[in-house]
Amino acid sequence: MVNIEVRGAYVDFPVFDAKTRSLKKKVLGKVGGAIGTSARVPVLEALRDITLSLTEGDRVALVGHNGAGKSTLLRLLSGIYEPTRGTARVEGMVAPVFDLGVGMDPEVSGYENILIRGLFLGMSRRQMQQRADDIAEFTELGDYLHMPLRTYSAGMRVRLALGVVTTIDPEILILDEGLGAVDAAFIAKARRRMVDLVNRSGLLMFASHSDEVLLELCTTAIWMDEGRIRMRGPVREVLSAYKGHEPHVLPERVA
Numbered sequence: 001m002v003n004i005e006v007r008g009a010y011v012d013f014p015v016f017d018a019k020t021r022s023l024k025k026k027v028l029g030k031v032g033g034a035i036g037t038s039a040r041v042p043v044l045e046a047l048r049d050i051t052l053s054l055t056e057g058d059r060v061a062l063v064g065h066n067g068a069g070k071s072t073l074l075r076l077l078s079g080i081y082e083p084t085r086g087t088a089r090v091e092g093m094v095a096p097v098f099d100l101g102v103g104m105d106p107e108v109s110g111y112e113n114i115l116i117r118g119l120f121l122g123m124s125r126r127q128m129q130q131r132a133d134d135i136a137e138f139t140e141l142g143d144y145l146h147m148p149l150r151t152y153s154a155g156m157r158v159r160l161a162l163g164v165v166t167t168i169d170p171e172i173l174i175l176d177e178g179l180g181a182v183d184a185a186f187i188a189k190a191r192r193r194m195v196d197l198v199n200r201s202g203l204l205m206f207a208s209h210s211d212e213v214l215l216e217l218c219t220t221a222i223w224m225d226e227g228r229i230r231m232r233g234p235v236r237e238v239l240s241a242y243k244g245h246e247p248h249v250l251p252e253r254v255a
């Protein structure tokens with residue numbers, strides 16, 4: 001059973017080496033969470049009073065300005081952060097994909113990294129051995145897979161990481177955008193695998209700045225603003241409210 005229950009959760013980051021005096025002025029920009037200065041040590045209030053209930057089949061987009069709290073919320077749901085106050089209860093095995101390169105070792109080969117990365121995402125050694133050929137074919141890396149990862153370009157690393165990530169069977173899939181370095185043709189090729197991955201995940205939560213990807217993969221959305229949930233609803237409605245206009249979608253992507 002896959003289930004997420006968050007009740008009145010806060011996540012604060014005390015900042016011990018901040019220049020406190022210059023923080024006394026209220027920050028007026030749109031970017032970033034609230035900075036509390038009443039205590040002796042300034043506290044970054046990354047999440048404030050989050051209440052959320054998600055279950056099997058939910059496909060949730062997470063949007064908001066830089067620093068709004070999206071990554072912090074994903075880390076809370078992945079068990080990386082504990083709430084400072086409130087509760088966060090997660091039932092189900094979480095596959096967190098924050099940085100495609102995390103869990104990769106530059107000194108070992110592409111093949112060995114396929115195994116390591118798969119184990120990191122909750123798969124067994126045997127499952128990864130069975131899937132290695134499929135991943136190898138998808139990445140088109142050929143003999144490079146026998147070379148140490150440090151010899152790969154940025155785009156080649158992303159190909160390898162995407163190959164592994166799109167082969168797993170996650171109960172709860174937590175995606176934080178980071179597909180930057182690959183070329184457009186490869187993204188198009190990965191799209192089908194991403195859609196299949198999402199379809200076989202029990203629950204998806206995806207933070208991204210791409211309307212197109214979110215509209216394709218998600219059904220509902222949460223708009224984060226200064227650490228709070230500002231709006232929750234159907235993905236198209238939330239994107240329109242957040243952007244102030246209809247979401248941008250390339251004509252051929254419109255269903």
Ligand SMILES: Nc1ncnc2c1ncn2[C@@H]1O[C@H](COP(=O)(O)OP(=O)(O)OP(=O)(O)O)[C@@H](O)[C@H]1O
Pocket residue numbers: 013015032033034044045046064065066067068069070071072073224
């Ligand atoms: N480890 C940390 N220590 C101190 N402050 C942090 C830390 N991580 C995040 N913050 C602060 O928490 C707030 C929320 O950050 P978070 O990374 O969750 O935002 P985001 O919505 O994911 O932004 P982006 O779209 O830029 O990735 C920001 O104000 C940020 O400065």
